[in-house]
Amino acid sequence: REVTGLSLGIANHADPAREAAALLNASILVVEDDPAMTELIRSQLAYQTGLCFVTGDVEAKQAVRDNLWDLVIVSLTLPGQNGLRLCAHLRSSERLRQVPVLVLSKVGDDRSLLRALDLGVNDYVTKPPDRAELQARVNTQLRRKSFQDRLRETMQMSVEMAVIDPLTGLYNRRYLESHLAGRANHDGASPRPTALMILDLDHFKSINDRFGHAAGDTVLKQFAHRIRLNIRGVDLAARVGGEEFVIVLPETSGMEAQMIAQRLVRVIGQEAFVIGDGRELQVTVSIGVTEARPGEAAEEVLQRADAALYRAKGDGRNRSEV
Numbered sequence: 001r002e003v004t005g006l007s008l009g010i011a012n013h014a015d016p017a018r019e020a021a022a023l024l025n026a027s028i029l030v031v032e033d034d035p036a037m038t039e040l041i042r043s044q045l046a047y048q049t050g051l052c053f054v055t056g057d058v059e060a061k062q063a064v065r066d067n068l069w070d071l072v073i074v075s076l077t078l079p080g081q082n083g084l085r086l087c088a089h090l091r092s093s094e095r096l097r098q099v100p101v102l103v104l105s106k107v108g109d110d111r112s113l114l115r116a117l118d119l120g121v122n123d124y125v126t127k128p129p130d131r132a133e134l135q136a137r138v139n140t141q142l143r144r145k146s147f148q149d150r151l152r153e154t155m156q157m158s159v160e161m162a163v164i165d166p167l168t169g170l171y172n173r174r175y176l177e178s179h180l181a182g183r184a185n186h187d188g189a190s191p192r193p194t195a196l197m198i199l200d201l202d203h204f205k206s207i208n209d210r211f212g213h214a215a216g217d218t219v220l221k222q223f224a225h226r227i228r229l230n231i232r233g234v235d236l237a238a239r240v241g242g243e244e245f246v247i248v249l250p251e252t253s254g255m256e257a258q259m260i261a262q263r264l265v266r267v268i269g270q271e272a273f274v275i276g277d278g279r280e281l282q283v284t285v286s287i288g289v290t291e292a293r294p295g296e297a298a299e300e301v302l303q304r305a306d307a308a309l310y311r312a313k314g315d316g317r318n319r320s321e322v
């Protein structure tokens with residue numbers, strides 16, 4: 001197997017069944033207005049399960065808007081310049097550029113073909129297509145598309161792995177730090193303050209000691225879930241340590257954040273956590289809240305929140321302090 005630097009990560013995820021399916025169950029849009037040519041292509045690509053035919057550029061534009069195709073085959077002999085115009089449309093957005101385009105060109109019409117290639121279409125076949133050639137060119141495009149889809153997924157996965165805590169699905173400490181560093185530059189932009197809170201589960205060590213580490217992990221997951229359900233979409237929640245979390249609340253004062261934190265304390269403490277086998281367990285959290293001052297370094301803000309958390313612990317836990 002060929003292993004290049006780029007394909008290394010993807011090669012690990014290579015899946016022959018997926019490969020084969022990509023070549024046979026592709027969604028292919030054919031834009032052709034000549035009925036005889038349509039029938040010929042239909043028979044030559046009969047082994048493909050996802051063929052769809054339209055006769056004009058208007059239907060084609062709608063089809064590519066509504067679906068992400070694996071391949072679009074465009075006849076350059078549509079009336080007027082509609083074939084070329086469609087090719088231009090298919091290269092006009094980031095989303096559409098993911099879809100390979102194969103054009104069917106008339107023998108002798110080199111002008112249209114050159115313009116299509118110039119627009120960025122991926123390949124061409126002259127009409128009437130030769131069965132083996134059409135199949136080979138279609139397969140080549142589908143194989144490349146499948147590889148690129150896999151590459152995109154892999155890259156997206158590694159980006160996520162770099163910033164997401166796998167246990168809870170919340171952001172990790174690294175992401176929080178870069179977010180806070182970036183936020184400092186925007187401070188002057190908003191007249192409203194930003195609040196920050198640190199949450200630390202109470203006596204979490206004893207949960208592990210009594211019920212085991214797996215139960216502790218279950219609690220952490222459910223805790224994160226409850227937190228996420230009770231904050232806004234614009235708030236950023238991160239797991240920054242074993243049982244320590246930070247929430248950044250844009251456009252929120254320290255007073256408002258304190259009310260939110262008190263609600264979170266209730267949301268965690270009110271209802272028991274289920275840790276498997278129907279066992280239930282009471283969990284509480286302590287929270288330190290602070291308001292970020294304009295231009296203040298993230299480190300100072302975190303330290304002030306941590307001091308408030310320390311007081312909340314000292315005052316008996318299961319509470320929030322500013």
Ligand code: GH3
Nearest residue numbers: 200201202203204205206208213214216217242243
């Ligand atoms: P306090 O109320 O003062 O915060 O008490 P605590 O027991 O929560 O504090 P401490 O910091 O002493 O203990 C935290 C415990 O969290 C220790 C460690 O075993 C546990 N822990 C850290 N990371 C994980 C994890 O990923 N999973 C589980 N299950 N436990 C973890």
Ligand code: MG
Nearest residue numbers: 200201243244
């Ligand atoms: Mg702790």
Ligand code: MG
Nearest residue numbers: 200201203204
């Ligand atoms: Mg602790």
Ligand code: MG
Nearest residue numbers: 200201202204
């Ligand atoms: Mg703790």
